[in-house]
Each structure stands twice: as C-alpha cells, then as structure tokens.
Amino acid sequence: MLLKVTTALITVLAGIGVAVLLFWLLNKLAEALPSRWEERLKPFFYILPAYAAITMFLVYPAIQTVIYSFKTRVGFPAESWTGLDNYRDLLGSPAFRDTLFNTLLWIIIVPTATVMVGLAVAVMADRLREKAERAVKTIIFMPMAISLVGAGTVWGLVYDFRPLGTPQVGIQNAIVVALGGDPVPWVQESAFRFNSMLLMVMLLWAQAGFAMVLLSAAVKGVPVDTLEAARIDGANEAQIFTKVIVPQIWSTIVTVFVTVLIAVMKIFDIVYVMTNGNFNTNVVANEFYAQFFTNNNQGAASAIVVMLMIAIIPVMAYQVRNFRREEANR
Amino acid sequence: MSAPVHPPVGVGKREAKMKGGEDRHAKTGWFSRITLAILVFLWVVPVIGLLLTSFRSRDDQAEGGWWRLFTDPASITRLTFDNYVNAIQGRNLGDAFINSLAIALPATFIPLLIAAFAAYAFTFMEFPGRDVLFIVVVTMLIIPNFVAFVPVLKIYRDIGIGGTFPAVWLFHVGFGMSLAIYVLRNFMSSLPRTVIESAKIDGASQFQTFWRLVLPMSVPAIASIAIFQFLWVWNDLLVALVFLGPGERAPLTVSISQMLGQQGQGQELVTAAGFFSMIVPIMVFLLLQRFFVRGLTAGAVKG
Structure with missing residues (x-):
C-alpha cells in the first residue's frame, strides 16, 4: 500500500512538473528572442500547447476515424479499403437498427423529461420559503456529483430481482410482492422497451438537478411586474405559467434541452453497468465499445463514431452561431 | 449554448425581493407541496437505501432489503463495517x-x-x-x-x-x-x-x-x-x-x-x-x- 501511494505520488508530481517546466521553457525561449519578435511571437507560445493537444486529440483522430470507417481489419497486416461496407453491414443488421431505435428513444424521452422535471422543481420550489427551497434543490442536485457507475449501484439495488419465494432486496420488487404479485426481473423486461425506460429514469435522476439550476435562475429572472400584470388581468396560475413564464425563459429551455441531448447521444456508463446492452437495451455508444473491444472491429467502431459525429454537426453549428451572437452583444 | 457558462444563481440563492413586489411565497398550493415532497422522496430514498444496505451483513441482506431495519429493529444491532473492509481490502x-x-x-x-x-x-x-x-x-x-x-x-x-x-x-x-x-x-x-x-x-x-x-x-x-x-x-x-x-x-x-x-x-x-x-x-x-x-x-x- 505504501509503495503504491509513493509510486502514484511520484508519477503525479512528475507529470505536473513536466507541464510546468514546459511553460517555463516556452516563456524563457520567448524572452530570449529580440524584443520585437518577443511581443509578436509570445501569444503563439502561450497557445501552442493548447493547439498541440487539440491537433493530437481532436483534429488528427477525427480525420483518422473517418478513414478507418472505410477500411476493414484496421490495425492488422491485412488492413484494406472496403468502401461503404462497414456502414452497409451496420445499417443492414436488425440488431444495429434496434440499437439506433433505442438511442432515438433516449434522445427523445430523456431531454424532454429532464426539462419537465427541472422546470417543475424550479417553479414550485421558487415559492417555498428560502430554507425549504434550498433543501429541495440541494437534494435534487446531489446526484449530479455522483458517477453513473455510482448511480448503477444505487439503482441496481432498487431494481434488484430475487427469484420467487426468496426475500426481495430491491424495493421495487418488494412492493410488487407485498401487493401480491410475482417478482419481476426489471432490467430484462424488454416488452415496449420497458427496461430501457428504467435505465432512462437513472439518467433523469442524475441530470434533473442540472436543468433545475439553470431553469431556476431563468425563472427568478422573470420580472415580477409581468406576473402581477397578468394576475390583474385575471389570468390563473396555469395561464401565468404557460403564457408569461415559459415564453420569457424559452431560450434557457432550449439550451438545457440541447445540452442534455448531447449528453444522451453519448450515453454509455448506465447501459454498460446495468445490462451491457443485453435484453434489447443497447445504445450506439455501447455498440461502439462492443465493436471496438469485443469484436476487435475497428472499422465498424469508426463507422459508428462517424454517424454520431454527423448527428452532432447541427448542434455544433448552433453552438458556433450562438457564440457569434453573444460576442456581438459583448 | 452560452447560457450555462454564466448561471447567475446558485442552488437556493435568492435575489433580494423587489420592493413592492408581490410575495411569491403567498401562493404555495398543496399541489406544489405534495409534488415536491414526492420528487424529493423519490430522489433521496434510493441513496438512503444504498447507504443503509451497505452496513447490513451478508446474511441480513439475504433476508430482505434495508427497510427491515425499521420492521425488524433487532437487526440494527448487527450493522457492520465489514462490507467496507472487505471491499476495500479484498477487492x-x-x-x-x-x-x-x-x-x-x-x-x-x-x-x-x-x-x-x-x-x-x-x-x-x-x-x-x-x-x-x-x-x-x-x-x-x-x-x-x-x-x-x-x-x-x-x-x-x-x-x-x-x-x-x-x-x-x-x-x-x-x-x-x-x-x-x-x-x-x-x-x-x-x-x-x-x-x-x-x-x-x-x-x-x-x-x-x-x-x-x-x-x-x-x-x-x-x-x-x-x-x-x-x-x-x-x-x-x-x-x-x-x-x-x-x-x-x-x-x-x-x-x-x-x-x-x-x-x-x-x-x-x-x-x-x-x-x-x-x-x-x-x-x-x-x-x-x-x-x-x-x-x-x-x-x-x-x-
């Protein structure tokens, strides 16, 4: 144990030391230049490590991944071009189409549910006394801190299944049995994608706090005058919510929706720990991992990534446009 | 996606109420209170269940879930750190x-x-x-x-x-x-x-x-x-x-x-x-x- 700690500590300090040294050297190098060049080149020295990392981990791999997606037996001596075969094989397989359909369900259901729960808590807690509001929000936000593997241990216990006749440890089955039913192996119930929905509940549980914080800030930013004016005009609470509050916080709702959507497109951990993609719960990220490691089919894995990237491009364009608009207002 | 970068308000932080503004607390209906109570309950019970179960011995866990600590108070005396010790050392x-x-x-x-x-x-x-x-x-x-x-x-x-x-x-x-x-x-x-x-x-x-x-x-x-x-x-x-x-x-x-x-x-x-x-x-x-x-x-x- 002591050896382990020492080795880890040395590695950590060495890694940090090298990073600091790099900047120290770059700065010395810039200062050694004639002062006219120093001022001109220094910015590039400052951003150089950042762009080196971006090139090595984003630009080059992205290009390489696209190339791999048109190849077969990547990494083996027999590596060769196969055109669109990887894509054709994937899209032609019923299992992969199920995977795509599952992912689509996640993409539609989870962001919508997250926004709805987040908004409900934001609006309702806003009317509580300060201490109660704080307590409610802290509890809803807390799962954001926990890893999805941790969430897997939490919900694995909730969905736990023991055979008929043995005491149930999972609360969901305990309730079913107490009501006179037979215990259900929840994560294996794939009719109507029920088990996928149970996994979605886990992500909702983990992410609703994020939606709540942003939406709560927006709700508090709604001017009280507009609410009062609506009340004087005889609007009821539901009308105030849909016609006064929601339109004013619409841009935040869209932001939260898109942010959760991006996270959902890449969802991996929950499915990996709960079912490993079995019982018809597979999603694209897990299929990627299976192709990559289990099947050792890097071509197919790359093709999946390319499809994911194509799906993300519109979001990226939205992001850049948003950024430009924000800069213009600065 | 610019908004998340500057969330103006943290959890539970509330701006000073505007002068003359209507008290927002006035209309906390029963519907809101009950809905919030249910949500908080659903959010927190799974974690409490995990926490309580983690202190129950292997045999106790086989006999039922964490709620048995409430239905069978005798099992409280059998709570143990064994699972932690075994997980940290054994695994x-x-x-x-x-x-x-x-x-x-x-x-x-x-x-x-x-x-x-x-x-x-x-x-x-x-x-x-x-x-x-x-x-x-x-x-x-x-x-x-x-x-x-x-x-x-x-x-x-x-x-x-x-x-x-x-x-x-x-x-x-x-x-x-x-x-x-x-x-x-x-x-x-x-x-x-x-x-x-x-x-x-x-x-x-x-x-x-x-x-x-x-x-x-x-x-x-x-x-x-x-x-x-x-x-x-x-x-x-x-x-x-x-x-x-x-x-x-x-x-x-x-x-x-x-x-x-x-x-x-x-x-x-x-x-x-x-x-x-x-x-x-x-x-x-x-x-x-x-x-x-x-x-x-x-x-x-x-x-």
Whole structure:
C-alpha cells in the first residue's frame, strides 16, 4: 500500500512538473528572442500547447476515424479499403437498427423529461420559503456529483430481482410482492422497451438537478411586474405559467434541452453497468465499445463514431452561431 | 449554448425581493407541496437505501432489503463495517481509490495550466488569427471523445505508453482543455482592463501580468472549472476503461463496474463499494457547493 501511494505520488508530481517546466521553457525561449519578435511571437507560445493537444486529440483522430470507417481489419497486416461496407453491414443488421431505435428513444424521452422535471422543481420550489427551497434543490442536485457507475449501484439495488419465494432486496420488487404479485426481473423486461425506460429514469435522476439550476435562475429572472400584470388581468396560475413564464425563459429551455441531448447521444456508463446492452437495451455508444473491444472491429467502431459525429454537426453549428451572437452583444 | 457558462444563481440563492413586489411565497398550493415532497422522496430514498444496505451483513441482506431495519429493529444491532473492509481490502478498492486520485489530479491540473495561458493570450494579447483560432475552440467543445479512441489507442501502443497514467492524463488534457479555455477566457474578459493596462505601463512583462495579476483575479473561475474537471475525471468510466482497463491501474469506476457485472458472490460488497466511490464527490459537493454548482453547469456542454 505504501509503495503504491509513493509510486502514484511520484508519477503525479512528475507529470505536473513536466507541464510546468514546459511553460517555463516556452516563456524563457520567448524572452530570449529580440524584443520585437518577443511581443509578436509570445501569444503563439502561450497557445501552442493548447493547439498541440487539440491537433493530437481532436483534429488528427477525427480525420483518422473517418478513414478507418472505410477500411476493414484496421490495425492488422491485412488492413484494406472496403468502401461503404462497414456502414452497409451496420445499417443492414436488425440488431444495429434496434440499437439506433433505442438511442432515438433516449434522445427523445430523456431531454424532454429532464426539462419537465427541472422546470417543475424550479417553479414550485421558487415559492417555498428560502430554507425549504434550498433543501429541495440541494437534494435534487446531489446526484449530479455522483458517477453513473455510482448511480448503477444505487439503482441496481432498487431494481434488484430475487427469484420467487426468496426475500426481495430491491424495493421495487418488494412492493410488487407485498401487493401480491410475482417478482419481476426489471432490467430484462424488454416488452415496449420497458427496461430501457428504467435505465432512462437513472439518467433523469442524475441530470434533473442540472436543468433545475439553470431553469431556476431563468425563472427568478422573470420580472415580477409581468406576473402581477397578468394576475390583474385575471389570468390563473396555469395561464401565468404557460403564457408569461415559459415564453420569457424559452431560450434557457432550449439550451438545457440541447445540452442534455448531447449528453444522451453519448450515453454509455448506465447501459454498460446495468445490462451491457443485453435484453434489447443497447445504445450506439455501447455498440461502439462492443465493436471496438469485443469484436476487435475497428472499422465498424469508426463507422459508428462517424454517424454520431454527423448527428452532432447541427448542434455544433448552433453552438458556433450562438457564440457569434453573444460576442456581438459583448 | 452560452447560457450555462454564466448561471447567475446558485442552488437556493435568492435575489433580494423587489420592493413592492408581490410575495411569491403567498401562493404555495398543496399541489406544489405534495409534488415536491414526492420528487424529493423519490430522489433521496434510493441513496438512503444504498447507504443503509451497505452496513447490513451478508446474511441480513439475504433476508430482505434495508427497510427491515425499521420492521425488524433487532437487526440494527448487527450493522457492520465489514462490507467496507472487505471491499476495500479484498477487492483492492483502496488501490483503486489511489488510482482515481493519481488519474484525476494531474488530469485536472495540466489542462487548467495550459488553458490559463491560452485564455490569457486570447483575452489580453493581439495576434493575427486570434478570432478564428478561438472559434476552433468553441467548435471543439462538444466533439464527443469517441472520435479519438481508436486512433489514439493505436498511437499509444505504437509509442509504448498504452495502459499508463500519462496516457489517460494526456487524453483528458485534449478533451478538458477547450472547455477550460472557453470558460476562463469569458471570465478574464470581464476583468477590469484598466488594471491590466496600468500594470503594463509600470513595466510588467506579459508573464508577470499573467502570473501576479490575472491568475489571482481569476481564482473563482479557475476553482469552478477545476472542480468540474476533477469530478468529470473522477466519475469517468469510458476513458479509463479504454486506456487502462480492469487491472492494477483501474480507478474506482472501472473496478466497481466490474463488480456490478459479476452476479452472485460478493454482491453484498457492491453497495459498500458504490458508497465508497461517492465519498469524494459528496464531500466536494458539500464543502464547495457554490463553485461546484457553477462548475458543473458551465461544464455540462462538454463533449
């Protein structure tokens, strides 16, 4: 144990030391230049490590991944071009189409549910006394801190299944049995994608706090005058919510929706720990991992990534446009 | 996705009520109270269930769930730390904990260092191509790290650092940095320019201005993004699974995911293991809540 700690500590300090040294050297190098060049080149020295990392981990791999997606037996001596075969094989397989359909369900259901729960808590807690509001929000936000593997241990216990006749440890089955039913192996119930929905509940549980914080800030930013004016005009609470509050916080709702959507497109951990993609719960990220490691089919894995990237491009364009608009207002 | 970067209000923080404004508390209906109570209950019961179960012995766990502590109070006397001891020693979770730290600390520090320099250059220095280069950073923000796994793993194997800590750090540098640059640059551009200008007039070099002035002033933003990045790496499963895999360098997430995958023997340890992995994030959450909320909401756009 002591050896382990020492080795880890040395590695950590060495890694940090090298990073600091790099900047120290770059700065010395810039200062050694004639002062006219120093001022001109220094910015590039400052951003150089950042762009080196971006090139090595984003630009080059992205290009390489696209190339791999048109190849077969990547990494083996027999590596060769196969055109669109990887894509054709994937899209032609019923299992992969199920995977795509599952992912689509996640993409539609989870962001919508997250926004709805987040908004409900934001609006309702806003009317509580300060201490109660704080307590409610802290509890809803807390799962954001926990890893999805941790969430897997939490919900694995909730969905736990023991055979008929043995005491149930999972609360969901305990309730079913107490009501006179037979215990259900929840994560294996794939009719109507029920088990996928149970996994979605886990992500909702983990992410609703994020939606709540942003939406709560927006709700508090709604001017009280507009609410009062609506009340004087005889609007009821539901009308105030849909016609006064929601339109004013619409841009935040869209932001939260898109942010959760991006996270959902890449969802991996929950499915990996709960079912490993079995019982018809597979999603694209897990299929990627299976192709990559289990099947050792890097071509197919790359093709999946390319499809994911194509799906993300519109979001990226939205992001850049948003950024430009924000800069213009600065 | 600009809004998450400046969430104006933290959890539970409330602005001063406007004078003459109607009291918003006045109309807390029963519907709202009951709905909130149900949601809070649903959010918290699974965690309490895990916590209570983790202290129940193997035999007690076989006889029923954590609620038996309430229906069968005698079992309270049998609560034990055995599951924690067995998980930490028997399943090497102590080592995994150290691995998690050894991965997360440099993977937080290094990208922040790189990002701080770059953000300073983007905010306070003039150079050709600055705006275009910054747009590149914004674009990179949401690129999923999936794009890099296949090629980078190949590179790592070629240069012989596959399965080592630096391999994981570098990967997190590549994917943590754009967000840090973006957030720090947004923060730095809100700093008072006159202070920086006057430092230059007094003859401070760029490095001195950065190190003595801008960096200390940016501490709130740095703290938020550091907490986000630390937790992101601490909670990460996929990157560690790809580059380290199960084994002697596996962090907590990987070790526990393997335990979850095995049925039968040692299932009673999973609850303790799960809670053990949450101790650090929950401590960070409780101690640094303000920075934590800001960091997590700013970081949610990360790809």
